[in-house]
Amino acid sequence: MTSEELARLLEPAIEGLGYELCDLEAKLGGRDGVLRIFIDKPDGIVLEDCEKVSRQISAILDVEDPLPGQYALEVSSPGLDRRLSKPAHFERFLGEVVKIKLRMPLDGRRNYRGTLVAANEENIEVEVDGQAHSLPIKTIELARLVPSL
Known part of the structure; x- marks a missing residue:
């Protein structure tokens, strides 16, 4: 199973x-x-x-x-550095800092760490150093919240 x-x-x-x-x-x-x-x-x-x-x-x-x-x-519980995997997870944590690892590089980049600024059923948008990156959810290998301590 x-x-x-x-x-x-x-x-x-x-x-x-x-x-x-x-x-x-x-x-x-x-x-x-x-x-x-x-x-x-x-x-x-x-x-x-x-x-x-x-x-x-x-x-x-x-x-x-x-x-x-x-x-x-x-x-x-999922903890402070909880994994995000469903579109609803991304929508719930808009405005939070996330760490994203893609299955394959997109535009030469596989890892992102920035603010989650938008999310829908198919894509998320992460702002890294003032630049927005649109990432298809289906290409994400691992996404986690970055705890603010």
Whole structure:
């Protein structure tokens, strides 16, 4: 089962509990497999939220048994340097500083760090040193918020 298929399986239950599935990482194989689920809600995540979602996901995974081998389930908040992957994530964090890595160079450049100034279903716009760069979301390998401390 791919990460996308797994997300489609788990997302309705997570949303039903009042949370957003922000990201999912599945590193499976052998005895050291890990399934990491990152959740969020408008007023933030506390330990009890993670426990609640973990119990619900564990029940689904026990019944559906979609993953081979042994693995540890981890549920947590996305953190200050949260990963952005959906158009809604980019729209939510307009005005924030982001770090972007593209799958392939665009105009000779693969890495960007700047202010997220626009976003829609297909593209984001990042301002780096006063210059705007339009980046198709489908070309993004990794996008993260840059925490301001």
